[in-house]
Amino acid sequence: MIDRDVFHGFLEAIHHLPEMAQPAPLSDDERVSRAKSVMRAKTDRGLALDLEACVHCGYCSEACHFYQGTQDPRYSPSRKLDLLRRVHARESSAFAPLQRLFTPDITVAELQAWQELVYDACTECGRCSMICPMGINIARGVNVMREALFEAGLAPLELMAVAQEQAGRGTVFGVGPAELKRTLDALRAQGIAIPLDEPKADIMLVSTVIDVLLYQDALAATARILNHLGLNWTLRSAGFEAANFGLLSGSETLQKAATKRLVDEALAIGARTVILPECGHAYPALRWEGRLDNGDPLPFEVLAVSEFVGREITSGRLHVTPGEQGRKITYHDACKLARHGGVMDEPRAALKALGMELTETTPTAEKNWCCGGGAGAFLINRAAPLRHKAWEIKRRQIDDTGADTVVVSCASCRLNFMAGAEADQWSTRIDSVVEMVARQLPA
Amino acid sequence: MDLLDWARGPLLTGAIAVFVAGVGWRLFCLWRMPPAHGPGAPARHAFGVIDAVAASLTRMVPRGGFRPSATLVTVNPYLFHVGLAVIFFGYAPHIAFVRRLTGLSWPALPDMVMYLAAALTIVSLLMALLFRLSDAVLKKISSADDWITWTITFLPLITGMALVSEPSAATLAHEQAIYRGPLAIHLLSLELLLVWFPFGKLMHAFLVLPSRMQLATFFGRRGVHS
Ligand code: SF4
Numbered sequence: 001m002i003d004r005d006v007f008h009g010f011l012e013a014i015h016h017l018p019e020m021a022q023p024a025p026l027s028d029d030e031r032v033s034r035a036k037s038v039m040r041a042k043t044d045r046g047l048a049l050d051l052e053a054c055v056h057c058g059y060c061s062e063a064c065h066f067y068q069g070t071q072d073p074r075y076s077p078s079r080k081l082d083l084l085r086r087v088h089a090r091e092s093s094a095f096a097p098l099q100r101l102f103t104p105d106i107t108v109a110e111l112q113a114w115q116e117l118v119y120d121a122c123t124e125c126g127r128c129s130m131i132c133p134m135g136i137n138i139a140r141g142v143n144v145m146r147e148a149l150f151e152a153g154l155a156p157l158e159l160m161a162v163a164q165e166q167a168g169r170g171t172v173f174g175v176g177p178a179e180l181k182r183t184l185d186a187l188r189a190q191g192i193a194i195p196l197d198e199p200k201a202d203i204m205l206v207s208t209v210i211d212v213l214l215y216q217d218a219l220a221a222t223a224r225i226l227n228h229l230g231l232n233w234t235l236r237s238a239g240f241e242a243a244n245f246g247l248l249s250g251s252e253t254l255q256k257a258a259t260k261r262l263v264d265e266a267l268a269i270g271a272r273t274v275i276l277p278e279c280g281h282a283y284p285a286l287r288w289e290g291r292l293d294n295g296d297p298l299p300f301e302v303l304a305v306s307e308f309v310g311r312e313i314t315s316g317r318l319h320v321t322p323g324e325q326g327r328k329i330t331y332h333d334a335c336k337l338a339r340h341g342g343v344m345d346e347p348r349a350a351l352k353a354l355g356m357e358l359t360e361t362t363p364t365a366e367k368n369w370c371c372g373g374g375a376g377a378f379l380i381n382r383a384a385p386l387r388h389k390a391w392e393i394k395r396r397q398i399d400d401t402g403a404d405t406v407v408v409s410c411a412s413c414r415l416n417f418m419a420g421a422e423a424d425q426w427s428t429r430i431d432s433v434v435e436m437v438a439r440q441l442p443a
Numbered sequence: 444m445d446l447l448d449w450a451r452g453p454l455l456t457g458a459i460a461v462f463v464a465g466v467g468w469r470l471f472c473l474w475r476m477p478p479a480h481g482p483g484a485p486a487r488h489a490f491g492v493i494d495a496v497a498a499s500l501t502r503m504v505p506r507g508g509f510r511p512s513a514t515l516v517t518v519n520p521y522l523f524h525v526g527l528a529v530i531f532f533g534y535a536p537h538i539a540f541v542r543r544l545t546g547l548s549w550p551a552l553p554d555m556v557m558y559l560a561a562a563l564t565i566v567s568l569l570m571a572l573l574f575r576l577s578d579a580v581l582k583k584i585s586s587a588d589d590w591i592t593w594t595i596t597f598l599p600l601i602t603g604m605a606l607v608s609e610p611s612a613a614t615l616a617h618e619q620a621i622y623r624g625p626l627a628i629h630l631l632s633l634e635l636l637l638v639w640f641p642f643g644k645l646m647h648a649f650l651v652l653p654s655r656m657q658l659a660t661f662f663g664r665r666g667v668h669s
């Protein structure tokens with residue numbers, strides 16, 4: 001059961017995040033110069049191609065929930081890369097000396113204005129790339145913009161606060177090894193065996209602050225499934241946090257440090273597989289972008305828990321008993337897990353095995369609408385009205401399926417769904433893949 | 444030497460030189476940028492160059508699953524892209540022009556098809572301009588490049604239409620061009636387009652394939668159909 005008090009406490013904590021941030025006192029010139037140096041360093045061949053290829057057709061706006069929700073042309077995806085485009089045009093493009101005559105340099109006021117565009121009004125969902133006739137990866141450019149703004153001390157205070165906490169104390173929302181242990185003890189008291197800090201294990205399970213505090217049932221469900229399969233697994237106190245606020249806030253150093261904590265722990269115990277919790281962005285961060293210190297690919301397999309569960313069911317290793325007949329469910333693909341991760345078939349395989357009627361949203365899978373809360377947007381207080389507009393598209397999409405339950409496999413989406421549902425008095429049940437599967441494990 | 448001699452001679456050579464050197468330089472400058480770091484993780488599905496090319500080609504087909512828009516109509520860009528290609532490659536005098544320059548030639552399309560293509564392309568380009576002037580998103584994201592490129596693309600069409608007064612066979616039968624002034628203007632408008640090409644968004648003709656391939660590879664390795 002989700003403790004609504006904890007949910008509200010979590011929302012309350014988010015409200016106070018800005019007070020905890022420690023923004024660096026930088027002059028305007030320093031901010032511009034720091035931002036530009038990140039932009040310069042990050043403009044590789046691929047990004048330069050993306051920046052030069054845009055034909056200003058505007059199609060990407062059709063795909064963006066922030067534009068569609070508001071009809072405000074400021075939120076056109078292509079425009080989110082304008083400052084990057086200008087710096088590239090002036091400094092590294094083929095006709096840079098000529099471009100400098102016509103292209104004004106970027107200013108601190110523009111950087112400040114772009115903070116809203118690339119943090120509040122972009123969840124880096126990648127949907128715009130699906131429609132762009134030139135195949136431009138706007139989300140990647142937006143992430144570079146976030147890095148530039150972070151270096152310029154212009155990340156939203158909420159994300160800055162969490163990133164600084166994760167970098168400094170190694171905790172997120174005050175959750176560290178002690179809080180993890182408290183939660184595990186509570187789950188063990190329910191009779192669930194949860195190995196912690198085993199020196200060797202085949203599988204390292206990773207959790208996340210939201211599961212430790214709020215979605216403890218998801219953590220318990222994962223543990224029950226792993227135990228049911230008789231696998232040799234463990235959680236590690238020194239590497240249990242999947243959420244990567246370096247990635248979300250735009251700090252590459254912190255992103256690497258957060259990834260390294262997980263990688264080091266997995267290597268230390270000789271894990272062959274790392275299973276990530278229901279957390280969207282953690283998946284591409286480790287599965288697709290994670291590397292060893294020397295740049296080599298990770299020597300272990302990285303799976304999202306919904307991917308793992310679906311795979312086990314498909315292979316016949318995991319059996320589930322038929323669930324409540326007549327329940328009509330739909331599945332929401334988290335952007336980072338599906339569009340940016342490729343995990344689409346496995347969660348569906350798991351849900352289908354439960355014997356309920358699974359109805360797809362329109363559109364679905366890699367073209368699915370973002371819920372509006374990803375990439376840290378959920379933490380930005382002032383973005384709540386904008387986020388809600390994006391959420392309304394999602395809600396309509398779910399309503400149109402006629403499903404009584406929407407199943408998600410990302411705690412961020414789940415939080416955003418819960419907040420949206422509370423604001424709109426929306427009665428559709430919000431459930432999780434791993435919890436549904438665990439509920440139907442054979443006795 | 445009159446204007447036509449200039450337009451057919453040194454100015455054309457100069458425009459082609461700017462076009463070739465400019466496009467080459469622009470592509471070279473992109474290529475010399477540091478490469479994006481290599482893919483670290485093993486791909487979910489093998490995704491090679493052929494897959495990327497195939498994905499780039501299929502991206503030409505409009506995708507379902509997105510909202511239809513009142514103004515950003517999907518069909519209009521197809522019209523003027525196809526129209527421009529048909530006019531340039533299908534009209535007998537244009538083929539004769541290319542043959543004079545390169546020795547290459549191919550069968551022409553009937554004049555009627557050309558007139559229709561030209562009319563449709565002109566209407567389509569005017570519609571594109573109308574969208575850009577009236578759609579809030581397009582107004583917001585348009586830059587000088589968009590306006591210059593539109594004008595420079597439109598000029599050869601208009602100056603070319605002004606030349607058409609007889610069937611193309613009759614035009615080609617003349618020993619000498621009869622409307623030397625207007626033909627010179629038409630050629631100059633083409634030369635302007637060639638000169639502008641490397642500097643503005645017309646470059647998308649060369650960037651579209653690598654850019655689509657890059658995205659297709661990014662998603663394809665992850666097992667995502669883009
Ligand atoms: S990545 Fe998503 S949120 Fe960002 S601009 Fe594209 S469609 Fe909009």
Ligand code: SF4
Nearest residue numbers: 054055057058060132
């Ligand atoms: S759809 Fe692609 S080419 Fe068109 S404006 Fe957006 S980013 Fe540029």
